[in-house]
Amino acid sequence: MTIDALRAHRVSDAWSVFDAVQAGPDGLNAFLSTDRTAVGNATGSLAGVPVAVKDNLATLHMPTTCGSKILDGYISPFEATAVRKLREAGAAIIGKTNMDEFAMGSSNENSAYGPVRNPVDRTRVPGGSSGGSAAAVASGVVRIALGSETGGSVRQPAAFCGIVGIKPTYGRVSRYGLVAYASSLDNVGVFGATVHEAALGLQVIAGHDRFDSTSANTLVPSLVPDLGTSDRPLTGLVVGKPREYFPASLDPRVAERCERALASLVALGAEVRDVSLPSTELAIPVYYIIAPAEASSNLARYDGVRYGHRAPAADLGTLYEQTRSQGFGAEVTRRILLGTYVLSAGYYDAYYKRAQAVRSLITQEFTQVFASGVHLLFTPTAPTTAFRLGEVSDPYEMYLSDIFTVTANLAGIPAMSLPVGRIDGLPVGGQFMAAPFDEATMLRAAAALERVLGAEAHQ
Amino acid sequence: MSVTPDDVRHVARLSRLGLEEDRVPSLVAELNGILGHMDVLQQVDISAVPLTAPYHAAPLRDDALPADPLLRTRETFAPAARDGFFLVPRLTTHGALEAKVAEDA
Numbered sequence: 001m002t003i004d005a006l007r008a009h010r011v012s013d014a015w016s017v018f019d020a021v022q023a024g025p026d027g028l029n030a031f032l033s034t035d036r037t038a039v040g041n042a043t044g045s046l047a048g049v050p051v052a053v054k055d056n057l058a059t060l061h062m063p064t065t066c067g068s069k070i071l072d073g074y075i076s077p078f079e080a081t082a083v084r085k086l087r088e089a090g091a092a093i094i095g096k097t098n099m100d101e102f103a104m105g106s107s108n109e110n111s112a113y114g115p116v117r118n119p120v121d122r123t124r125v126p127g128g129s130s131g132g133s134a135a136a137v138a139s140g141v142v143r144i145a146l147g148s149e150t151g152g153s154v155r156q157p158a159a160f161c162g163i164v165g166i167k168p169t170y171g172r173v174s175r176y177g178l179v180a181y182a183s184s185l186d187n188v189g190v191f192g193a194t195v196h197e198a199a200l201g202l203q204v205i206a207g208h209d210r211f212d213s214t215s216a217n218t219l220v221p222s223l224v225p226d227l228g229t230s231d232r233p234l235t236g237l238v239v240g241k242p243r244e245y246f247p248a249s250l251d252p253r254v255a256e257r258c259e260r261a262l263a264s265l266v267a268l269g270a271e272v273r274d275v276s277l278p279s280t281e282l283a284i285p286v287y288y289i290i291a292p293a294e295a296s297s298n299l300a301r302y303d304g305v306r307y308g309h310r311a312p313a314a315d316l317g318t319l320y321e322q323t324r325s326q327g328f329g330a331e332v333t334r335r336i337l338l339g340t341y342v343l344s345a346g347y348y349d350a351y352y353k354r355a356q357a358v359r360s361l362i363t364q365e366f367t368q369v370f371a372s373g374v375h376l377l378f379t380p381t382a383p384t385t386a387f388r389l390g391e392v393s394d395p396y397e398m399y400l401s402d403i404f405t406v407t408a409n410l411a412g413i414p415a416m417s418l419p420v421g422r423i424d425g426l427p428v429g430g431q432f433m434a435a436p437f438d439e440a441t442m443l444r445a446a447a448a449l450e451r452v453l454g455a456e457a458h459q
Numbered sequence: 460m461s462v463t464p465d466d467v468r469h470v471a472r473l474s475r476l477g478l479e480e481d482r483v484p485s486l487v488a489e490l491n492g493i494l495g496h497m498d499v500l501q502q503v504d505i506s507a508v509p510l511t512a513p514y515h516a517a518p519l520r521d522d523a524l525p526a527d528p529l530l531r532t533r534e535t536f537a538p539a540a541r542d543g544f545f546l547v548p549r550l551t552t553h554g555a556l557e558a559k560v561a562e563d564a
Binding site for chain 1 (some may be wrong): 462466467469470471473474475476477478486489490492493494496497499500501503505508522525527528529530531536547550551552
């Protein structure tokens with residue numbers, strides 16, 4: 001049924017919704033560029049289906065700016081593997097979506113091209129950094145969009161906008177053509193209006209790619225869930241409830257929506273088991289050492305010589321410094337400085353080396369939980385609902401938006417968010433996490449939960 | 460550990476970022492605020508964690524490089540090319556360098 005709905009949503013429908021929601025002072029500002037000539041192929045699993053792509057994935061026919069002035073107007077000479085696969089499956093790539101500059105942010109307020117607004121409440125953020133893609137799906141312009149994740153940038157905006165967002169296992173989807181932020185954490189992810197649609201998008205883009213040395217040469221099973229007609233399709237499934245993701249400080253309304261989802265999983269036949277992942281509280285400090293460290297190296301290539309913006313200068317050193325200071329925004333500058341600091345002589349052992357060791361601890365804890373017979377974990381996606389534009393100004397407070405999502409990136413495991421209820425009209429997301437390469441089990445449980453929550457997930 | 464204004468200027472130089480001097484104090488405060496939260500990591504016992512622990516979710520292939528699938532030849536992406544090289548804008552320092560080379564010769 002949902003795939004039929006997907007195929008019924010044609011390019012002309014997308015443009016009519018786009019024209020209604022994008023422009024004007026209260027427009028969503030979800031798109032940075034569009035291709036009005038896109039029609040897609042007549043055949044393929046996504047034949048003629050309009051799809052939006054985050055602006056850090058290389059495309060041939062539209063600019064790839066990463067939400068940054070330093071790449072303003074840049075058009076890539078090649079396309080990302082995930083984009084090529086969508087196109088070959090018949091999809092019409094209708095536009096590139098707004099994002100936090102170089103995917104650095106949790107609210108989509110850090111784009112050089114202005115913030116994105118949440119379609120559910122336009123005074124609020126859509127989440128970041130893939131907020132443009134989330135808003136494109138939540139507003140109904142498209143039913144599938146690509147995003148990217150480094151610490152939760154698909155799942156958190158999916159939760160804030162009331163849609164489905166998937167971060168696959170590291171290596172499941174090629175990163176070729178994804179502009180690098182933190183290479184050991186980056187993933188291409190998928191948004192869908194429903195679990196089925198997100199799964200269909202993932203099915204298309206998953207698989208080995210010889211152009212990405214970290215791409216997994218692993219068989220991709222059928223990922224689109226088929227629940228049959230059973231009332232208890234999750235019989236035999238063990239779902240772990242990690243106590244560290246339900247702290248006493250958690251908003252009781254968020255906790256209640258997630259508890260209700262857990263009760264539904266039990267009604268579907270699953271067993272819910274309390275588990276512990278004690279290093280969870282260390283994840284944000286670890287992430288904000290490793291990610292900026294990798295970013296400080298990856299973003300060194302933006303020097304005004306190779307591509308993008310170039311500041312006029314009399315000598316090479318000044319050209320580098322002026323280009324980069326003019327081209328990068330405040331959050332990117334902060335993270336480059338932070339990353340350079342934690343990697344510099346005298347601080348490397350205290351920060352970077354120690355963070356890598358704690359990252360190994362976090363990964364080991366997940367491995368042990370999954371080895372103990374737990375198939376999936378279920379948690380809130382974010383500790384709050386979408387906050388107001390401009391409401392969070394302290395950088396570290398903003399970083400805490402990702403407190404429940406960064407662990408999956410650090411451990412490289414698949415995870416996803418789906419709507420489990422609303423608070424004062426604002427969506428609440430529930431998160432599944434699975435063992436590496438077990439996206440199929442995660443999607444089957446999510447589809448079953450979506451079926452029983454139904455309209456309840458949107459109340 | 461505390462970040463000083465000189466530290467900020469130093470890492471900005473290392474990062475090739477030109478910073479206005481009036482931006483330095485706020486960056487000192489922001490970086491100290493963020494790094495203060497990282498101190499929790501100093502309390503963690505990592506003695507049993509091998510830094511070379513296998514990273515099961517990061518498969519690697521042989522480091523053999525396939526050709527980049529470009530649509531057109533590399534030269535067509537540059538504003539100008541000659542003899543297989545890209546032509547780049549002349550910097551003012553080039554003139555001085557050439558003059559010095561000519562003088563030395």
